[in-house]
Structure formats: C-alpha cells, structure tokens
Amino acid sequence: MREPRAEPPNLVQSVSRALRILEAVGREPTGLSVKQIASRCDMSATSAYHLVRTLHYEGYLTRLADGAYTTGLEVADRFRELVHAFRGPSAVGDVLRRAAWESGYSHFLGSFVDKRIVITAVAEGRSSPYVEDLVPGFDDGAHATALGKSLLNTLNPVQRRRYLELSGLRRFTRNTLVSVQTLEADLARGERLGMQVEIAQYRPDLACGSVLIRTHRDENQRFVVACATPAGDLQKKATLVRTRLQQTALHLREALAQTEAPAPMTF
CATH class of the missing domain: 3.30.450.40 (GAF domain)
Structure with a gap:
C-alpha cells in the first residue's frame, strides 16, 4: 500500500524501478523476458536490461534456460x-x-x-x-x-x-x-x-x-x-x-x- 502523496522528493528512481521489476517478476512463476519486464514496468528496454543484469548479478533474479527471469535466491534469504x-x-x-x-x-x-x-x-x-x-x-x-x-x-x-x-x-x-x-x-x-x-x-x-x-x-x-x-x-x-x-x-x-x-x- 503506497501513498502517492507521501512519495519523497529525493526518491531514487533507479532503486524504485529495480523494486518494481522484482515485484513484476515475482508475480509470474514461469518468469518474464526483459522485453516483458520493460513493458510491465513501463520503462525502456535499455533501462530494463541494465537493471535486470544488475539484479541477476546480485542474486535477486535467476535466469532460466529460455532467457526469462524469475525471483532469485537472495530474495528467499531476505x-x-x-x-x-x-x-x-x-x-x-x-x-x-x-x-x-x-x-x-x-x-x-x-x-x-x-x-x-x-x-x-x-x-x-x-x-x-x-x-x-x-x-x-x-x-x-x-x-x-x-x-x-x-x-x-x-x-x-x-x-x-x-x-x-x-x-x-x-x-x-x-x-x-x-x-x-x-x-x-x-x-x-x-x-x-x-x-x-x-x-x-x-x-x-x-x-x-x-x-x-x-x-x-x-x-x-x-x-x-x-x-x-x-x-x-x-x-x-x-x-x-x-x-x-x-x-x-x-x-x-x-x-x-x-x-x-x-x-x-x-x-
């Protein structure tokens, strides 16, 4: 439950977008491609690609054999x-x-x-x-x-x-x-x-x-x-x-x- 009026003026957009990616991927047990992530999170394919690469490197996303991404093991640790x-x-x-x-x-x-x-x-x-x-x-x-x-x-x-x-x-x-x-x-x-x-x-x-x-x-x-x-x-x-x-x-x-x-x- 987020209150739009409570959004801080110094919100870090890249962090917010990365979290939106985790939420979108978490709702799809079969995973999402980078293109699907970009569409669902309303961001460019380039931005989605860079954020997905970072999240994958940090263990918060897992890459499947077909190229789709699912929630990573670091999420379970958190x-x-x-x-x-x-x-x-x-x-x-x-x-x-x-x-x-x-x-x-x-x-x-x-x-x-x-x-x-x-x-x-x-x-x-x-x-x-x-x-x-x-x-x-x-x-x-x-x-x-x-x-x-x-x-x-x-x-x-x-x-x-x-x-x-x-x-x-x-x-x-x-x-x-x-x-x-x-x-x-x-x-x-x-x-x-x-x-x-x-x-x-x-x-x-x-x-x-x-x-x-x-x-x-x-x-x-x-x-x-x-x-x-x-x-x-x-x-x-x-x-x-x-x-x-x-x-x-x-x-x-x-x-x-x-x-x-x-x-x-x-x-």
Whole structure:
C-alpha cells in the first residue's frame, strides 16, 4: 500500500524501478523476458536490461534456460531475515508454540509495521486448516481477519476509515464485510464479546478469534494474538477459545515485558 502523496522528493528512481521489476517478476512463476519486464514496468528496454543484469548479478533474479527471469535466491534469504526479525524474542515464540500445541489450533501474533497490520509470528496447530497466505509478513485483508479487526479496533474511527480507504475492502468470500458501516458494527460486537471474530470471511473453511495483548501510544508496540479454527469449531467453542486466547495474551504480555525490562546494572 503506497501513498502517492507521501512519495519523497529525493526518491531514487533507479532503486524504485529495480523494486518494481522484482515485484513484476515475482508475480509470474514461469518468469518474464526483459522485453516483458520493460513493458510491465513501463520503462525502456535499455533501462530494463541494465537493471535486470544488475539484479541477476546480485542474486535477486535467476535466469532460466529460455532467457526469462524469475525471483532469485537472495530474495528467499531476505525473507528468512524478515521472519527472524518479526518473530521477536524467543520467549514470545515459546508461548505461541505452547498455545498451538495445547489447543491444536494455529496461533498468530500481529502488530502494526510501518502503519500496516501485519502477521509477525506463526505457530502451526494440527487441527487448523492450513492457509498458505497466513505467514509472517502477511499484510492483507485486515477487515476480513480477526487479527486485523483487533488491531483496527485500536484506531479511532477517523484513523480506521483512512486505513480502510488505502487498503480497500476486498471481498474474499460471500461472508466478507465490505462496507465501513457493517465492519464498525462487527467491531462493536467483538468488543462486547471480548474477542474479535471472523467466520468464513477470509476463507470459506476458516474461522478465527483474536484478543488484544496490549495497546500503546506507539502503533508498533500494539500486539494482538489470534487463533485459527475450522469454520464450524469457533461457534461451538467460542467461550473456550476466548478463555484460552486471553490466557495466552497474558503470557505474551509478560514475555514482551521481560524483553523490554532494562538490564540490571553490574558493579
């Protein structure tokens, strides 16, 4: 999500174009030729050629036998580094894994990252449907996920409307809430329930509950925890899911507080 009005006056065009190339190539699993890259990225063939050569040399693009280019292995390395950074302290990961093991449901940690609602850590549970999108770094569909709703609910109405205007209200399933009014009513229901909920709003076979770990003046220090269940489970076990999530949130709050405590002075 880029804001055109926020474009810096000293934007380095060559860097911006190189990133657009990576995005275009990443969307095509079979690869793109230099000519196709130039067309899709709205640049000259000469510019595309020089940038592609550089990205290939640095390992961010891979050249196939037919001359097309796909994403390179350096991109995977950067993703692993991103996941490690997002995961945070080991104590937080331990809490998530324990909750996933005891409940059988996948658990997710979420926060704001650069003003985006992002999944920052995941612990897979054996009884949850697997969704390939829900990995660290996922920043889409906040209006359709319980994790996203919990963080949206920490914003005031003006901030929330601005976020939704920029991100959009994409319809993922027939149950997705695609108007600000219905979403506001849903957030209010979740607040009364003590848990934000979505049932088949992001995927038809998936449901999710989420609670706030802590709020903070700094958006980047706000955290929520969510768990994913089969769509039919959450309605039957809502109270149990909420209780377990609240307990997990407490443990996560303690883990986060420990990592932020100042180191003891030694003499």
